[in-house]
Amino acid sequence: MELRSNFERGSSRWATRRAQWRALGLSDEDMEKPKIAVVNSSSDLAICYSHLDQVARWAKEAIRAAGGVGFEVRTTAPSDFIHSAGGRGGYILASRDLMVNDIEAAVEGALLDGMLCLASCDKTAPAHLMAAGRLDIPTVVVPCGYQPCGTFRGEHCDIEDVFLAAGHVAQGRLGIDELTEMSEQAVRGPGVCAGMGTANSMHIVCEALGMALPGTTPVAANSPKMWQAVEDAGYRVVEMVREGLKPRDVLTPAAFANAVMVVLAISGSINCVKHLQAVAAEAESDVDVCRLFERYADEVPPLSAVRPNGPHSIEQFEAAGGAAAVLKQLEPLLHRETVTITGRTLGETLAGVAVAEPDVIRPLGDPMGRQPTVVVVRGSLAPATGIVKLAVAEKRRLSFEGTAVVYESPEDALAGLRNGEVREGHVLVLRGQGPKGSPGMGMASRPVFALDGAGLTGKVAVVTDGQLSGLVNKGIVVGEVSPEAADGGPLALVENGDRIAIDVAARTVDLVVPEEVLAERRAGSVRAQDGTRGWLALYRSAVRPLQEGAVLRAR
Structure with a gap:
């Protein structure tokens, strides 16, 4: 069999490989x-x-x-x-x-x-x-x-339960002792x-x-x-x-x-x-x-x-x-x-596959729910894409219009929530978390879980260019907005008090601000440099937008 790993006997490549691999215990037959x-x-x-x-x-x-x-x-x-x-x-x-x-x-x-x-x-x-x-x-x-996984007080407990519960601790709705006990049981x-x-x-x-x-x-x-x-x-x-x-x-x-x-x-x-x-x-x-x-x-x-x-x-x-x-x-x-x-x-x-439990994995004619659970949205705030994750048989409200409160980091958003800046009717905007902005794509789930801990799920929406938990999202959350703020997306132009309209059923997310106002903001915007060095700086210089998979390509 012709293999690309083999080289002509007597060549320098063959000889040096043989010397290396013989020392590892390989035989000539192995090679x-x-x-x-x-x-x-x-x-x-x-x-x-x-x-x-x-x-x-x-x-x-x-x-x-x-x-x-x-x-x-x-x-x-x-x-x-x-x-x-x-x-x-x-x-x-x-x-x-x-x-x-x-x-x-x-x-x-x-x-x-x-x-x-x-x-x-x-x-x-x-x-x-x-x-x-x-x-x-x-x-x-x-x-x-x-x-x-384990159990906590008779209920199933896994790592994502711990992650979600930490958001409740941050808002004083769960004790640190309970969270500690959960963290000891979640992974077995x-x-x-x-x-x-x-x-x-x-x-x-x-x-x-x-x-x-x-x-x-x-x-x-x-x-x-x-x-x-x-x-x-x-x-x-x-x-x-x-x-x-x-x-x-x-x-x-x-x-x-x-x-x-x-x-x-x-x-x-x-x-x-x-x-x-x-x-x-x-x-x-x-x-x-x-x-x-x-x-x-x-x-x-x-x-x-x-x-x-x-x-x-x-x-x-x-x-x-x-x-x-x-x-x-x-x-x-x-x-x-x-x-x-x-x-x-x-x-x-x-041809030979059978479904052992059709109540767990349903046929097409008898599904668990009727609406999609991974929903791509577009609009003036997400001209390329945004993504919403819904639970099966979702019962929560699927549209939301409110005023923006804008944060540049999850820590700032958490502080704003603690200080009472985020209230019912707001759309929490968390930007600068995309592949270029973070760089590398920051996790935006902590503020989402903290909103749940504060009893604001469904009362406050979230829009972010950051990454969200693959397991749990609460309320109306539009993630991975693209183009991201750091790549000149409209998310960079949002200011406190702007109106944002989200309609998951219609698959839209829009910034309700006149275009002439946005043009003025765009003309006056300056992109700050954060001094990132090393691998993340190299990543930022080569990463492509999310709709291209955020792959790396040389410029």
Whole structure:
């Protein structure tokens, strides 16, 4: 078999590689085999990655048994709850793209033949898909599972409950002792957040796109099913090298349409929108993901309601059949001709799938709700896009008009709330949090949760160019407004007292200010520099707008 990792015997490249790899214990026979990168984001900083070293060893054994050689490749390992502390929260999204480039440098630099990517926390799965699309070498993404959760005073308690409860403490509606007790119970082992947040949503997206093995998402971390998936993936990636099956054979426009339908059906994280667009950009697939969400919004109802979107747990969702069952229920709408990493079409894969619990993953004719849960909005305040996340069977008010109170950071917004500046009828505007402004995209959820703690959910709306929690949003919240303020978007022109009108049903968000007034403000605006240095400064200089996936491109 001709492999790109092999070089002519006697050449300097062959000789120096042989010297290096023989010293690592490889035989001359090994050096002729498919060489697979086992991409591992292990880290002691976050529980979501704490099991991956063992997973990597298991994967390498499977690759060897299949006739290949596995090389473990380490990357950065961002965790929202850990790495959002510094850089105004900007290291989170920026780490996604750092990971992509990290993978490229290791895998493309060494000219390895394939990748087996161990996905865990929020940014790893999209980064692995982006790297696969960019490098276009045989790749299998292996979602490595969700964490077990605990209980607090007889009720389910997970990490997002702790995050939300902290907003109540800030407003004096919950005691620090209760929050402390919750934080001790919320996480009981390794893996990603247990609700239908960004991590589980993106793990499911990997399967919907055809880049993870069928029937492997979601999965409990360290369960027998997860270990079997790792072993199967090790065998399959070696086969893919021999077959020449590559990511761009899988990541077609039709595959992205299927993934969008699945996100709508599971009421997935709003962060899937930018991540899917980023994957499409790296795979050079001509797809406008926001337009796909708009196209399918009224066609694909929510078929499941996993916490916090509804009553079911991720364990119940997995037992009902997981991603495969959702795809089965969506089968009449899907592009069944798309090819998956198995080499078979999606239609062939779904032929033997059954839905174990149709009350948990409903058929199209009997959905959990009728309105879309990921809603793209546009208007004079968001000329490109904004995104609203709704719960399944949403009952809250879907329109709001009020006066703006403007803040430049989450800390300022929290202080304003404590000082009584934010009152019923206001629209809290939090700007400067986008990919350029933060830079790296700051987390805007803390003020949203604090509003809930203050009893102002539904009485105050929020508009921000920042990133929101993939799990929980309260009230009417328009996130990821684009163009962002730092890129000259209208959000930069909003002043205290301006009228803002939001109509989620009509999918609009507008700044009700005469154009001549905005023109005067635009002429007098000056963009401040904040002295950011290092990686975030490089990120700011290269990042593209959200509607392009916030990917990095040299100017």
